Amino acid sequence: MGEPGTKELLSLEELEASVSGRSGRKHIVSILVENKPGVLTRISGLFARRGFNIDTLVVGPTDDERFSRITLTLDGSNHPIDQVTKQLHKLVNVLKIRDLEPADTVARELAMFKLAADGPARAEILQIADIFRGRVVDVTRRSVIVELAGTADKIAAFERMVRPFGLVEMSRTGEIAISRGRGET
Amino acid sequence: MRAVDAVMECLKAEGVDVVFGYPGGANLPTYDAFYDSDIKHVLVRHEAGGGHAAEGYAKATGKVGVCFATSGPGATNIVTPLTDAMMDSVPVVFFTGQVRTDLLGTDGFQEADTFGITMPIVKHSFMIQHPTEIPRVIHEAFHIARTGRPGPVLIDMPTDLTRVEIDYEPVGDVRLPGYQPTTDGNQKQIRLAAKALANARRPIFYTGGGVISAGASAELTELVRADRFPITSTIMGLGAYPAPDPQWVGWLGMHGTRTANYAMDEADLIVAVGARFDDRVTGKLSEFAPRAKFVHIDVDPAEISKNVPAHIPIVGDAKNVLARLLTEYRAQAADPSRLDAWWERIDGWRTQHPLRYEDSTDSEIKPQYLIEALYEATKGECVVASDVGQHQMWAAQYYHFDHPRRWINSGGLGTMGFGLPAGMGAAVGNPDLTTLVVSGDASIQMNAQELATCAEYGIPVKVFILNNGYLGMVRQWQELFWDRRYSHVDPGRWPDFVKLAEAYGVAGFRFEDKTTLVEDIRRAIATPGPVMVDVRVTREENTYPMIAPGAAARDMVG
Ligand SMILES: Cc1ncc(C[n+]2csc(CCOP(=O)(O)OP(=O)(O)O)c2C)c(N)n1
Numbered sequence: 068m069g070e071p072g073t074k075e076l077l078s079l080e081e082l083e084a085s086v087s088g089r090s091g092r093k094h095i096v097s098i099l100v101e102n103k104p105g106v107l108t109r110i111s112g113l114f115a116r117r118g119f120n121i122d123t124l125v126v127g128p129t130d131d132e133r134f135s136r137i138t139l140t141l142d143g144s145n146h147p148i149d150q151v152t153k154q155l156h157k158l159v160n161v162l163k164i165r166d167l168e169p170a171d172t173v174a175r176e177l178a179m180f181k182l183a184a185d186g187p188a189r190a191e192i193l194q195i196a197d198i199f200r201g202r203v204v205d206v207t208r209r210s211v212i213v214e215l216a217g218t219a220d221k222i223a224a225f226e227r228m229v230r231p232f233g234l235v236e237m238s239r240t241g242e243i244a245i246s247r248g249r250g251e252t
Numbered sequence: 253m254r255a256v257d258a259v260m261e262c263l264k265a266e267g268v269d270v271v272f273g274y275p276g277g278a279n280l281p282t283y284d285a286f287y288d289s290d291i292k293h294v295l296v297r298h299e300a301g302g303g304h305a306a307e308g309y310a311k312a313t314g315k316v317g318v319c320f321a322t323s324g325p326g327a328t329n330i331v332t333p334l335t336d337a338m339m340d341s342v343p344v345v346f347f348t349g350q351v352r353t354d355l356l357g358t359d360g361f362q363e364a365d366t367f368g369i370t371m372p373i374v375k376h377s378f379m380i381q382h383p384t385e386i387p388r389v390i391h392e393a394f395h396i397a398r399t400g401r402p403g404p405v406l407i408d409m410p411t412d413l414t415r416v417e418i419d420y421e422p423v424g425d426v427r428l429p430g431y432q433p434t435t436d437g438n439q440k441q442i443r444l445a446a447k448a449l450a451n452a453r454r455p456i457f458y459t460g461g462g463v464i465s466a467g468a469s470a471e472l473t474e475l476v477r478a479d480r481f482p483i484t485s486t487i488m489g490l491g492a493y494p495a496p497d498p499q500w501v502g503w504l505g506m507h508g509t510r511t512a513n514y515a516m517d518e519a520d521l522i523v524a525v526g527a528r529f530d531d532r533v534t535g536k537l538s539e540f541a542p543r544a545k546f547v548h549i550d551v552d553p554a555e556i557s558k559n560v561p562a563h564i565p566i567v568g569d570a571k572n573v574l575a576r577l578l579t580e581y582r583a584q585a586a587d588p589s590r591l592d593a594w595w596e597r598i599d600g601w602r603t604q605h606p607l608r609y610e611d612s613t614d615s616e617i618k619p620q621y622l623i624e625a626l627y628e629a630t631k632g633e634c635v636v637a638s639d640v641g642q643h644q645m646w647a648a649q650y651y652h653f654d655h656p657r658r659w660i661n662s663g664g665l666g667t668m669g670f671g672l673p674a675g676m677g678a679a680v681g682n683p684d685l686t687t688l689v690v691s692g693d694a695s696i697q698m699n700a701q702e703l704a705t706c707a708e709y710g711i712p713v714k715v716f717i718l719n720n721g722y723l724g725m726v727r728q729w730q731e732l733f734w735d736r737r738y739s740h741v742d743p744g745r746w747p748d749f750v751k752l753a754e755a756y757g758v759a760g761f762r763f764e765d766k767t768t769l770v771e772d773i774r775r776a777i778a779t780p781g782p783v784m785v786d787v788r789v790t791r792e793e794n795t796y797p798m799i800a801p802g803a804a805a806r807d808m809v810g
Pocket residue numbers: 639640641642643644666667668669691692693694695696718720722723724725726
């Protein structure tokens with residue numbers, strides 16, 4: 068393939084074919100960081116620079132107040148991930164990184180759905196929410212808000228079920244995760 | 253004491269004797285502290301010059317360089333040297349002024365988001381949040397800059413936070429829970445590497461700037477000479493192994509020697525030390541060193557298997573690892589004669605393809621000849637700082653370095669304008685050796701203002717401009733790969749470099765005659781203080797040999 072220095076033109080196919088080393092699976096990356104200014108920007112910058120799309124990103128406190136945990140999910144089918152995790156390790160404020168194996172991981176997210184619930188639809192919505200173990204957290208004459216926790220798949224399934232009834236809006240936290248078994252994540 | 257006086261104390265505690273910088277509104281408090289400080293401050297003429305000078309100082313001495321700039325435009329002016337230092341792993345601590353904390357984010361006068369702008373181009377950075385943390389942050393910054401894989405660290409200091417009295421207590425050791433570079437190589441891996449070396453029939457050492465950063469030249473030299481191992485290096489690694497030398501096959505990559513590139517191509521074992529398989533080294537990656545197994549020694553785990561998968565990865569400091577690898581290798585008691593055939597092959601290439609150029613038959617000065625004349629006139633006893641372009645490649649090809657920290661160039665970023673300020677910093681750091689600056693007629697104009705700094709402080713750099721009247725390296729690519737369509741590579745008008753030198757208070761010379769060149773060079777170098785020489789060289793000369801972009805190393809041309 069040509070290089071920017073040479074006048075030979077590149078085809079779009081060539082360009083696309085030159086992206087290699089895809090891992091082909093979704094990644095849940097758990098990063099333990101020091102609570103220092105800029106740490107989130109540094110981390111997201113490392114991904115952005117390499118063309119990754121971060122699907123979800125959650126930051127929260129841990130049992131040690133000096134540290135926070137960042138959980139992010141990525142579609143690894145587009146890029147190799149190990150180069151970026153090695154770079155993450157080099158960040159001075161990063162203590163630990165785990166590219167979590169889905170089978171050994173419990174991952175959950177929280178979602179809230181605001182649904183138009185006039186007349187007869189209302190009962191049906193409440194029934195679906197019940198099946199999914201959702202909770203109604205707000206009710207007005209014309210709407211309900213359902214809160215739902217679970218895997219990303221379960222939340223997507225609920226969304227498909229209720230969308231026909233009039234989904235006003237949805238807000239999701241993105242997944243947090245913890246490894247199974249006794250060891251620390 | 254005032255926080256800014258604590259800054260001076262911390263610099264002293266870090267062993268800093270000289271800094272390069274430029275004042276402005278946001279770092280007025282710091283400059284007030286310089287007024288009474290014993291630390292020598294070199295007032296540069298542009299912050300980019302200050303940053304590159306700090307790099308040159310660091311590269312020449314192995315110590316951490318220091319650069320001060322004000323907020324806003326001062327800070328944006330150091331973006332290039334910061335990036336340069338990041339690419340070439342140069343330990344420099346940059347201090348930038350920042351607007352008062354109550355103005356942050358308001359587009360206050362001379363506010364720039366320095367912390368944000370520089371985030372991708374620093375090894376680490378700090379934004380001061382509270383005056384009492386200043387001393388600890390400074391020591392952390394120096395620690396991070398100099399340890400592991402060295403690199404630039406930036407400290408952004410809002411001006412109000414520096415105008416406070418603090419209780420200064422010297423800081424003992426720094427504790428950074430997320431920063432623990434691995435320096436001790438794994439013993440099992442080192443033994444594996446020793447075995448691989450003992451079994452290899454066509455081994456070669458491929459070393460980079462990391463060997464110099466690690467101060468591992470002696471260990472490298474001893475290991476390479478423990479057997480008859482051939483050795484090549486990147487352009488960043490010159491001087492780590494003394495050249496010329498029978499085992500040295502020249503540097504490798506785009507404008508390296510044929511011998512080095514062919515040897516990599518046919519090697520069965522490549523021992524990479526502190527080198528990062530840059531695209532300028534590998535040529536076409538899929539055809540790079542197809543027969544080789546790789547031992548990769550690097551202090552930065554992210555470099556290992558980044559471009560080329562390593563069979564025996566060793567994460568660790570080169571000094572530590574090479575010393576132990578030597579012991580392990582000796583224990584193998586390998587038979588040196590296994591390398592006979594390999595050396596026959598290498599010697600064949602060496603005789604057939606030495607570096608060469610066609611010299612002029614009249615008084616015209618070929619650029620390559622100028623470098624040879626510089627080497628002859630100085631017997632190689634100089635620090636050479638280079639700018640970027642064809643002259644850089646010729647300097648690396650025809651000047652030889654038998655010590656580390658004598659060759660100072662911008663390898664990763666390829667920053668025109670690096671040479672003069674870097675040479676200035678090197679000369680300040682190493683006053684016992686003559687510093688030559690090899691530059692081009694275009695590059696020199698990117699930081700020519702530092703001639704004033706050299707004149708003011710009597711910094712005796714000897715600048716040689718290879719004046720071909722072109723943006724030569726770009727012209728060469730247009731000639732070779734773009735059908736000779738010379739687009740904007742001939743600026744038409746150039747300053748009179750002799751007058752320019754004199755205007756700055758620097759001695760100026762112009763040399764045009766090959767027959768007296770060596771003598772003329774001696775005369776210029778013997779002139780006290782800074783000197784700038786305009787050397788008229790052949791206009792259209794190409795840098796050869798060359799791996800064409802995208803081509804495989806074995807297909808070198810020229
Ligand atoms: C800041 C910067 N701008 C542009 C370039 C691209 N570039 C690389 S070499 C070169 C020409 C350098 O000309 P000169 O300094 O005269 O050296 P020569 O190649 O003629 O020896 C240019 C423009 C660069 N490396 N750095």
